[in-house]
Amino acid sequence: MKKSQIEELISRQKPGFSLEQAFYTNEELLGFEWKSIWQTNWLFAGNTAQIPRAGDYFIYNLQKDAIIIIRGNKGEVYAHYNTCAHRGSAICLEQKGNAAKLICPYHQWVYDKDGTLLNARMMPDDFCKDEFNLRSVHVDTVEGLIFICIADEAPDFFNIQKSLTPYLAPFxxxxxxxxxxxxxxxxxxxxxxxxxxxxxxxxxxxxxxxxxxxxxxxxxxxxxxxxxxxxxxxxxxxxxxxxxxxxxxxxxxxxxxxxxxxxxxxxxxxxxxxxxxxxxxxxxxxxxxxxxxxxxxxxxxxxxxxxxxxxxxxxxxxxxxxxxxxxxxxxxxxxxxxxxxxxxxxxxxxxxxxxxxxxxxxxxxxxxxxxxxxxxxxxxxxxxxxxxxxxxxxxx
Ligand code: FES
Ligand SMILES: [Fe+2]
Incomplete structure (x- = not known):
């Protein structure tokens, strides 16, 4: 679907009326929604109660992306793409579990929970590990609810935090x-x-x-x-x-x-x-x-x-x-x-x-x-x- 077609569809939208059929059924339009809505906003991934201990993780599957949501050693939460910085293999093969370290099943590169590459075996002496950490995505929590954002730059989380905290805190x-x-x-x-x-x-x-x-x-x-x-x-x-x-x-x-x-x-x-x-x-x-x-x-x-x-x-x-x-x-x-x-x-x-x-x-x-x-x-x-x-x- 061309940009002009999307523009036309949007301009035809009658205020106070349900959307035209294409908004609900057209796969190309969905692709555009994916970019303009899902890839730009904060998305609810789950609850911190799902990963109570350090190393507990679950995967959030979003289209082709799989995001590892993992608990750090001090209760913090990290989110990384489930893809190895070596040759790209999926790292976590289960949908949830516990991992003291994230170890790629292909050639066993080892990552810390925060995504830092700890060990890449048999790589040359001058190999710079710092350049090959896991690719992380934005993650933030409000009172135990985990939100991620896969945009390069995430919108401000403050508004979500401010409006939900008073309601959530007592729980x-x-x-x-x-x-x-x-x-x-x-x-x-x-x-x-x-x-x-x-x-x-x-x-x-x-x-x-x-x-x-x-x-x-x-x-x-x-x-x-x-x-x-x-x-x-x-x-x-x-x-x-x-x-x-x-x-x-x-x-x-x-x-x-x-x-x-x-x-x-x-x-x-x-x-x-x-x-x-x-x-x-x-x-x-x-x-x-x-x-x-x-x-x-x-x-x-x-x-x-x-x-x-x-x-x-x-x-x-x-x-x-x-x-x-x-x-x-x-x-x-x-x-x-x-x-x-x-x-x-x-x-x-x-x-x-x-x-x-x-x-x-x-x-x-x-x-x-x-x-x-x-x-x-x-x-x-x-x-x-x-x-x-x-x-x-x-x-x-
Ligand atoms: S692809 Fe992960 S270690 Fe090779
Ligand atoms: Fe209902």
């Missing part, structure tokens, strides 16, 4: 326990997954379990009075309540809202799931919803966190990783039941996955025309506009 994610990780592959364009999680227009009909936990999710109940009362309690308990919206130049959204009175957690029966996390003392923290464009969503209640990492595979395929985090002291069988913990978001997430796939199927047909967003879909408009703006920047 003490860095010390938390990973209770479960589940991966899904959806036959849908990645933006449809993102759009779906930015509106609750569909919730009343699609999510009976979610609507019985969250008051107002059906868009039929007035929650203003309850929210105002709860906000006072939350503020008195030192919990963040200030709404963060995505504005030009920023990528984060954060909100806290109440559970239905009497509901203690995100659970099918409304009862608590585990012990309160981190510094939470009770089951009264409501729900926090955090987003970072383009690929991070998270919902949390007093006793657990559910993170969602979205990864673009191709125009019609999206990988989704769910991760459930609980307090470090929670003991399975005693304090929580694993099936009860994962059930709520498995049910709700699978309902959403189905909606996204249905959406994609309709968009693929020749009959698809962009349609108007409802006023309650304002966050979807915000997201779609953000994507378009990033692509415009990419064109420049």
């Amino acid at each position: 003490q994610i860095n010390d938390a326990k990973v209770a479960a990780i589940k991966n899904y592959t959806l036959r849908a364009n990645w933006k449809l997954v993102a759009e779906n999680f930015r509106e609750c227009y569909h919730c009343g009909a699609a999510h009976p379990e979610y609507c019985s936990a969250v008051i107002g999710a059906n868009l039929r109940e007035d929650t203003d009075v309850l929210t105002a009362t709860k906000q006072k309690t939350w503020q008195a308990n030192g919990l963040a309540t200030e709404l963060v919206e995505v504005t030009p130049g920023t990528t984060t959204y954060a909100v806290r809202y109440p559970l239905r009175p009497g509901v203690e957690s995100y659970s099918v029966d409304g009862k608590k799931i585990s012990i309160p996390m981190g510094t939470h003392k009770d089951y009264d923290a409501g729900v926090i919803g955090l987003v970072n464009y383009p690929n991070f969503w998270m919902d949390a209640v007093s006793d657990y966190i559910w993170t969602m990492r979205v990864t673009v595979v191709n125009a019609s395929t999206t990988d989704v990783e769910f991760c459930w985090l609980i307090d470090k002291n929670a003991v399975e069988g005693n304090d929580y039941d694993l099936n009860r913990l994962t059930e709520f978001w498995e049910i709700t997430g699978e309902q959403d996955g189905q909606l996204c796939e249905n959406n994609f199927r309709g968009i693929e047909t020749n009959g698809y025309r962009p349609g108007p967003y409802a006023p309650v879909e304002d966050q979807v408009i915000n997201f779609v506009n953000w994507c378009v703006e990033e692509m415009k920047k990419g064109l420049r």
Whole structure:
């Protein structure tokens, strides 16, 4: 697809309407999105709780790139391309594990966790090791969430840090326990997954379990009075309540809202799931919803966190990783039941996955025309506009 064709497509985009078919189905346009959105912004990779000990690592696969996310000796986190500086072999062959040193399986060059080349056997005396460290990518963390950026120059991380820290701090994610990780592959364009999680227009009909936990999710109940009362309690308990919206130049959204009175957690029966996390003392923290464009969503209640990492595979395929985090002291069988913990978001997430796939199927047909967003879909408009703006920047 030529630059002029992309320009034309973008200029045809009607404000307040869903995107044209090509934005969801065209592989060349996806290639352009990859460059202008995914290669330039901070991407959520995972949680530090997934790599608690020095040398613990996991691989984040992004298109052809594979990034090793590894814990250093002092708790710090590094991110390197999984390619050897000798002749390019993949170094880590497993998707996760523990490595005191990163040793290439081909000719055994040895790297430290920070990517420094320590040993390159049988190389000449004048071989300069310093020039052959692993190629690292930008990595930063906010309260136990790991973000990477594969751009040469990463955008400022400060805004993400500033807006998410007050919401995340009470959970003490860095010390938390990973209770479960589940991966899904959806036959849908990645933006449809993102759009779906930015509106609750569909919730009343699609999510009976979610609507019985969250008051107002059906868009039929007035929650203003309850929210105002709860906000006072939350503020008195030192919990963040200030709404963060995505504005030009920023990528984060954060909100806290109440559970239905009497509901203690995100659970099918409304009862608590585990012990309160981190510094939470009770089951009264409501729900926090955090987003970072383009690929991070998270919902949390007093006793657990559910993170969602979205990864673009191709125009019609999206990988989704769910991760459930609980307090470090929670003991399975005693304090929580694993099936009860994962059930709520498995049910709700699978309902959403189905909606996204249905959406994609309709968009693929020749009959698809962009349609108007409802006023309650304002966050979807915000997201779609953000994507378009990033692509415009990419064109420049
Ligand atoms: S390719 Fe890694 S040591 Fe040769
Ligand atoms: Fe949904």
